[in-house]
Every structure is written in structure tokens, then in C-alpha cells.
Amino acid sequence: MASASHRGARAHEVIGETPDRDTYAVGHAGVFRDLLPLALWVVDAEGRLAQWSLAAQDLLGHTPEEMVGRDARSVLVPEENLELADRLARAVRSGAAVVARLPVRHRDGSVVDMEMWHCPITDERGRAGVLAIAAETSAVERMRDALAALEGLFTQSPIGLAMLGPDLRFLRVNEALARIDGVPVAEHVGRRVTEVAPGAGALESVMRQVLERGEAVVDFRYTSGASDPQRTRTWSCSYAPLLGGTGRRVGVIASLIDISEGQRAHLEAERARQRLALLAEAGTQMGSTLDLTQTAQEVVRVLVPRLADSADVQLLEEAMAPDETAASAHGVVRRAAVTFTDPAAPADHLAVGMTVQVPPDSVYEQVISAGRPMNLYLGDIGRLIPERGADRLRDFLYARVGSARLVPLVARGTVLGAVVVTRTREREPFDDQDTLLIDELVARAALNIDNARMYGRERDAALTLQRSLMNPSLPTVSGLELTGRYLPAGDHEVGGDWFDAVALSGGRTALVIGDVMGHGIHAAAVMGQLRTAVRTLARRDTPPDELLRALDAAVADLGDNEMATCLYAVHDPATGHCLVARAGHPPPVIADARGEVAFLEGAAGPPLGVGRQDWEVQRVVLAPGSLLVAYTDGLIETRGTDLDQGMRRLAQALRHPGGPLDRICDGLLAHVMPEVADDDVAVLLARILSR
Structure with missing residues (x-):
């Protein structure tokens, strides 16, 4: 099951800017929003979350509404780190500030390695709590690498380099530029170009153009000391917009090289520029x-x-x-x-x-x-x-x-x-x-x-395990023609989606489709356990709602963070009736022989593993020639696509339910599936045969 979290940085969200959010949804730290997303949360004296920032939601998936009031230790700390977390909490509540690298549990069940700052904080009643400021370790390391590369460039480059802010005042210059200007490095910072080099208004105009248009200017030629031929120098100046993490222009980076004594210096500037560009691009092009x-x-x-x-x-x-x-x-x-x-x-x-x-x-x-x-x-x-x-x-x-x-x-x-x-x-x-x-x-x-x-x-x-646990072949049963498909999310994701059919007494057939939260070996293993449990319970003629209750208990036994959806149906060819119960699963589609398509109405009920066992059973009459289509949410729900749009595409694909069932199934997947799937997909089709 795909996680609903989005880990990218949001826009400038702070308390009070979004009136539809509760005030405890603390926003992003603006100072770092373009460089390093920082998650913030506050744990009160009783160990419960009192505040949870939107950046924390981005990084860990949990919304503020879900988190505030919950026990921080149980929801965020992996079991193997509970003792360490308790020790750190005691140190902070004693008044110490603690910096540590700790794993934190994501909403999707994965573990995120984070650099964390724990600071003591006091609530309005004077009780000691903890303020946690956290950044994903991989982001911190990328930032550290980028700063190291920039530091190396400034200290080693033989050409003049400078960074200027949006007001075109110097933020940083290297020694090479200081020698060119004849002004110490420290006396550059905070000053404009024309204050350091009177008469260089043309350079400032070019930089302003770069900042306004967002386009680099390369090899702008500038001559200084024209009144004294002995001191005349020609410079090659290159300027590029300095971009923040969101693409916002935050300044200008400048390179300056003396080309009056030959082209070698010009070549070095070009090579340095290329190295800088290559380092910047490598971070986005490699490892995608x-x-x-x-x-x-x-x-x-x-x-x-x-x-x-x-x-x-x-x-x-x-x-x-x-x-x-x-x-x-x-x-x-x-x-x-x-x-x-x-x-x-x-x-x-x-x-x-x-x-x-x-x-x-x-x-x-x-x-x-x-x-x-x-x-x-x-x-x-x-x-x-x-x-x-x-x-x-x-x-x-x-x-x-x-x-x-x-x-x-x-x-x-x-x-x-x-x-x-x-x-x-x-x-x-x-x-x-x-x-x-x-x-x-x-x-x-x-x-x-x-x-x-x-x-x-x-x-x-994971794929080998899943294939061994989920036999894709379906049995020949009374009154139904069956087919199904399982598709991983692209070539690199295997999840816990599955489907099955079980022949029951009296010519009846149990149809089941499910979706385990998460991906990888663990999700495939949980899927295998649920599939086995369903087959065992189905053969005991367990009613649909009781079967879901048994599955809910089985999922709960697997751990606090396990969750799954499931649809279980029993078809009786003698009456044409089909009993359907759903645990958080998308509604099945029924298409009759005339091409009329409808989604099963009624509440889906809670997913398996949440402990709420209030599932209802719906009775549906299926006419001969009609299709019952069950599917997992990866078929109709993708990032950036409206859910209703996916359901409309599914309905359109079933307007012509005649023809071979396998061809209908393949055509359905081709019409509805996105080019790049965010989640794995399982589909189960059952055609009602004439009685």
C-alpha cells in the first residue's frame, strides 16, 4: 500500500498562515527552508506530543492532527532504541541539551535516520518537556558535502570568486579576488562592488540583470585603469544566479579572471566553472x-x-x-x-x-x-x-x-x-x-x-518470496469464470497486494483481494500470512464479517504499525447472491452485460489492524453475464492524480464487458494504469455464468 506522505519541502507554512489548520501545526523553519528541511516537535512532561510541525509531517508522514496528544515514545521510537531514547529524555529534562543521530519511525513503517537536537523546554505550568529539532541524516550529509565542495572551490581556485546577496552586497570572496581588488577579504563583506572598486558600475548592472532575469552571463569583458596604460588590465567576468533549494534566486555567484597576459587564466576560469557546474549537477543526475x-x-x-x-x-x-x-x-x-x-x-x-x-x-x-x-x-x-x-x-x-x-x-x-x-x-x-x-x-x-x-x-x-506465497493460478469454480493479475510498481518495487479464490461447500466461491501496507520482503511475508489465514477461515465457512474480525486480530498480533485492507466476498451460483465485506478496501465494480457500470455503495469499514471491528456485510444480486471487478488502490490512485479521475477511467474501461476475460483484464490495466506506477496493483475479475 502506498504511503500518503510527501517528503518534499513545502512552501512557507507557519502558524497562522493557513486558517484551516489547528494552531499546533507548527510550520517550517524559514531560515533553513531552502537548504535543510527541519522537523520540530515538542514532547510534554508526560511524554505526549504537544506540537508537531508541518516539516515533521513532510519528513515522517504523520499529520499534526494524528500526532498531537499521542505518546511520542511508542509512535516514533523503534523498539531497539527505547532504552537510548529514555536515557536521552532524562538528560534533557535535567536541563542538558543533547545532540544525537537517532532512527525515527516513519508513518509507513520504515525507519528514517535523523540528526536530532534535543533541548529542554518548560510549559506554562513549569513542567519540563523536550523540544526536538531534527533533519534527515542523508540531507545533512548532502549539505555537508556541498559545503565542503564549495569550501574547496573558494580556497583552492586561482581565480577571483565571490558570492553576493540579493542586494548585491558581498557575502563572501576568496583571496584571489581580494588581491585583484587590492582590498582585504574582510573589507569586502557587506559592501557593494562600486564601494570596493569605484567606477565598476557596469559590473553591478550586469549582476542586477542576472539576478532579475535568472540567466547567466559568461565572459563579460571589463577593462580597469584605462587612464594609465601601465596599469590597464582586462578581466573576464562571469555571473550566474545563486538558487535556493526551491529554485528562488537568492543572489549571484561571480568569477573574475585577468586575461590581459594570455588565455591561460581564461581557460582556468572556464574549467573551474565547469567543475562547479559538474559538482552541482552530479548531485541531481547520479543516484536518481x-x-x-x-x-x-x-x-x-x-x-x-x-x-x-x-x-x-x-x-x-x-x-x-x-x-x-x-x-x-x-x-x-x-x-x-x-x-x-x-x-x-x-x-x-x-x-x-x-x-x-x-x-x-x-x-x-x-x-x-x-x-x-x-x-x-x-x-x-x-x-x-x-x-x-x-x-x-x-x-x-x-x-x-x-x-x-x-x-x-x-x-x-x-x-x-x-x-x-x-x-x-x-x-x-x-x-x-x-x-x-x-x-x-x-x-x-x-x-x-x-x-x-x-x-x-x-x-x-521479496519478489521470489511473494511468488512463492501467492499462487497466481485461480481454481475452476462453479458459476464463475475467473482471472487476475498482479503488477509490481515498476521494475523496482514489490509490495503486499494479493488476490485469491477458494472453492467452498455447496458450489459457492470465496473471492478475496488485499493490500498490505509497505513494500519489500516484510510486506510480502505479511501478505503470505494473511492469504493462508483467509484460505483456512474460508474453508470453515466463516461469515465475511467474522472472517475480517479474525484477520484484524491477526494483523494486530504482528505489531502496532501493521495495517492492511481486504475485500472478502462469497458468491452463491444457486441464488445469484454475493455477500461482500470490506476492511478499508476500495469498492468493487459491477458491470452488467449491457455495459452499465456501478461501484458498490456503502461504507468500507476500517482497515485491518486498527482494532475497530465494525464491518458490515452487503448482499448483491449478480445477473448472468455481469462482471465483478475487485482491485487494490494502486490501480486508481496515483500521486498528483485525482481519485475520482482514476475511478472514472476504470468505469470507462468496463463499458464493453463482452469477449474473453483475459483480454478484458489486460485492456483494463492498459487503459487505467499510469505510465509510472506509485504502488503495486492486484486485480481480480469474476464473470457470472448462466445458471
Whole structure:
């Protein structure tokens, strides 16, 4: 079942700006809204949540209305961290401020690792409570990485760099710019360009244009000291809008380089600009998916052509293979992605999917075994092709490549393979700044590849488990023709949706469809338990409402955070009647032989696991030739799409219920399913046969 939470940052929501929200829905911290979403909540002296911010809702899924008044410890703290949480709470209530990294339970049952600041707070009665300020650890680390990259750029760049605020006053400059202006760094901050360099009004006009239009200006030429030929200097100035996290323009970043003594400084400025852009783009382009092949392709797209003329991602089979086959793949690498800008590169030796045994003592073996990068230049380039039978590739490299760098893909202490990047002879060899940037990008790529590798293994295990627990074949039963489908959410999500049919006494048939909250192995395992329970209870002729009560108790026994929906129906071909009971599940659709379509009316009842056992049973008469269609919410409900719109599409797909049932089912999925599904989908169709 898809989680309803949305983790992106909201607009500027604070107390009082949205009159339809209760005042305890504390808004986002405005100072950080563009940089780091901060969740805030307050726990009173009794351990109950007194305030819950909208940013906390974004990060953890719970709404303020759901959270205020609940016991913070039971709803937020994973069981294995209860003792630590109690210890921290005691420390804060004693007056200490505590900073810690803690896992916090998300509304969908997952655990979110968070950096947290716990501060003592006193309520109006003078009792000690806790104010918690939290940020997702991964966001903190991304921000830390970005700041480190920016710091490195400002301290190492030989060109003049500056950041200016929306009022075009200096926020930061580097030493290079201070030397150019002849004014110390500290005396720049807070001043305008014309206050530091009188007569530079043209530069300020260009920056104002960049800020207003949101468009960069590159290589704007500016001449200073024109009245004194001995002191005349020509500068190449580039300006780009500085964007906050929401895309709002918050200032200007400027680079300034002296080009009066040649073009070398200009080239350095361009390379520095490209490095800055590459670092910025890598954060959005790499790791956008958990698909291993696509992740490897993202790596080469980031590196080529701006930083290199070729990139080759090769992964160790033993690192990618299942444990039982890893030993047989020792020392074998498989090409996961490759690109060469030179069309003369021999494609038959560079095909994606090719495997090669890494020869002992080769440069690949040295890089992989030592876990350290290596540079190769000119005469050493042939060492990139140690195997026999690749003379054309070796000749191509000798003729075209001037420098190469081999970088191991290392993540969490494991070497996953290597990335090889090269430059042609027409291009300058990799320098120290290039290699630092390449190594940083490959390190990020390794983590993304490792995430995709681990996720792929978990998904494969979940899919295998689900297939073993849910037999997709349906029985031949009296009075009904049946078919069904299960579709995971894309290629990378397996959930807990299932359907089934059980033959009962007297020629009756039980039809069931359900949806377990969450995804992965756990959801598939819970689905298997519920499916087994339904089959057992159905064969005992348990009435629909009593069956749902038994399932509710079973789900509750699995833990506080377990939840599922279920529809259970019993069809009697002798009378044409069908008894239907629903636990939080979408209403089934009934389409008669004339194409009249209607959704079953009546309350759905609470989902399984919430402890409210008030389900009603509806009796429906199904005429021969009509269709009963049951489905999970992933079919009609997607992020950004109105639920009613999904139900209308479903109704339209059933206007012509004649023809083979399998064809109707496939056509229904093709018409209703979104191109990119947010959740897995199960569909069960039953056609009423003539009595």
C-alpha cells in the first residue's frame, strides 16, 4: 500500500498562515527552508506530543492532527532504541541539551535516520518537556558535502570568486579576488562592488540583470585603469544566479579572471566553472534511480564529455552476483556502461555486458586489490588492454588517448569494480584538480551503485518470496469464470497486494483481494500470512464479517504499525447472491452485460489492524453475464492524480464487458494504469455464468 506522505519541502507554512489548520501545526523553519528541511516537535512532561510541525509531517508522514496528544515514545521510537531514547529524555529534562543521530519511525513503517537536537523546554505550568529539532541524516550529509565542495572551490581556485546577496552586497570572496581588488577579504563583506572598486558600475548592472532575469552571463569583458596604460588590465567576468533549494534566486555567484597576459587564466576560469557546474549537477543526475544499469549509465553521462572523452564502468561479478555464485566469478569484471566520444573506437570490444577475467598483476588488478586510483600517460596507455585478441582496441588507445585514470569503486569497505576515464591527445592531461573531482564523483557513484545493488537483491528476494506465497493460478469454480493479475510498481518495487479464490461447500466461491501496507520482503511475508489465514477461515465457512474480525486480530498480533485492507466476498451460483465485506478496501465494480457500470455503495469499514471491528456485510444480486471487478488502490490512485479521475477511467474501461476475460483484464490495466506506477496493483475479475 502506498504511503500518503510527501517528503518534499513545502512552501512557507507557519502558524497562522493557513486558517484551516489547528494552531499546533507548527510550520517550517524559514531560515533553513531552502537548504535543510527541519522537523520540530515538542514532547510534554508526560511524554505526549504537544506540537508537531508541518516539516515533521513532510519528513515522517504523520499529520499534526494524528500526532498531537499521542505518546511520542511508542509512535516514533523503534523498539531497539527505547532504552537510548529514555536515557536521552532524562538528560534533557535535567536541563542538558543533547545532540544525537537517532532512527525515527516513519508513518509507513520504515525507519528514517535523523540528526536530532534535543533541548529542554518548560510549559506554562513549569513542567519540563523536550523540544526536538531534527533533519534527515542523508540531507545533512548532502549539505555537508556541498559545503565542503564549495569550501574547496573558494580556497583552492586561482581565480577571483565571490558570492553576493540579493542586494548585491558581498557575502563572501576568496583571496584571489581580494588581491585583484587590492582590498582585504574582510573589507569586502557587506559592501557593494562600486564601494570596493569605484567606477565598476557596469559590473553591478550586469549582476542586477542576472539576478532579475535568472540567466547567466559568461565572459563579460571589463577593462580597469584605462587612464594609465601601465596599469590597464582586462578581466573576464562571469555571473550566474545563486538558487535556493526551491529554485528562488537568492543572489549571484561571480568569477573574475585577468586575461590581459594570455588565455591561460581564461581557460582556468572556464574549467573551474565547469567543475562547479559538474559538482552541482552530479548531485541531481547520479543516484536518481535504484536500477543498477541506469545508475552506471548516469556515471558516464556525468563524466563525459565535460571532464573526460571516455568513461568505462566495470563491475566485479563476485560483488554483484548472489552469494552462492560469487566464488565462481572471482576476478571477473562485467562492463555496466561505457561511452567514447570518438566514433572510431572499436565498438565490438566495448559492448555493455561483456565480461573479462582480470589478469594477475595488471593495472586493473592493482587498482581493485589495493583500492587506490592510478594514472596512465601516453606510453603506458596500452596497459589498459592486457588481454589477448584486442589489438584493434590497443592500437586505438595508443593512437588517440593521451591520459587515463583508473579509479576503484569502493563503497562501505567493499570494492565493487573500477571506472576508467580517458582524454584524447588533443586535450590537456588530467591535472590534480581534475583527479580530485573524478575521484569525488566516482566515490559518489560507488555509493549509488552499492545502494542499487543492495536494493536489487532485496527486491529479488521479496519478489521470489511473494511468488512463492501467492499462487497466481485461480481454481475452476462453479458459476464463475475467473482471472487476475498482479503488477509490481515498476521494475523496482514489490509490495503486499494479493488476490485469491477458494472453492467452498455447496458450489459457492470465496473471492478475496488485499493490500498490505509497505513494500519489500516484510510486506510480502505479511501478505503470505494473511492469504493462508483467509484460505483456512474460508474453508470453515466463516461469515465475511467474522472472517475480517479474525484477520484484524491477526494483523494486530504482528505489531502496532501493521495495517492492511481486504475485500472478502462469497458468491452463491444457486441464488445469484454475493455477500461482500470490506476492511478499508476500495469498492468493487459491477458491470452488467449491457455495459452499465456501478461501484458498490456503502461504507468500507476500517482497515485491518486498527482494532475497530465494525464491518458490515452487503448482499448483491449478480445477473448472468455481469462482471465483478475487485482491485487494490494502486490501480486508481496515483500521486498528483485525482481519485475520482482514476475511478472514472476504470468505469470507462468496463463499458464493453463482452469477449474473453483475459483480454478484458489486460485492456483494463492498459487503459487505467499510469505510465509510472506509485504502488503495486492486484486485480481480480469474476464473470457470472448462466445458471
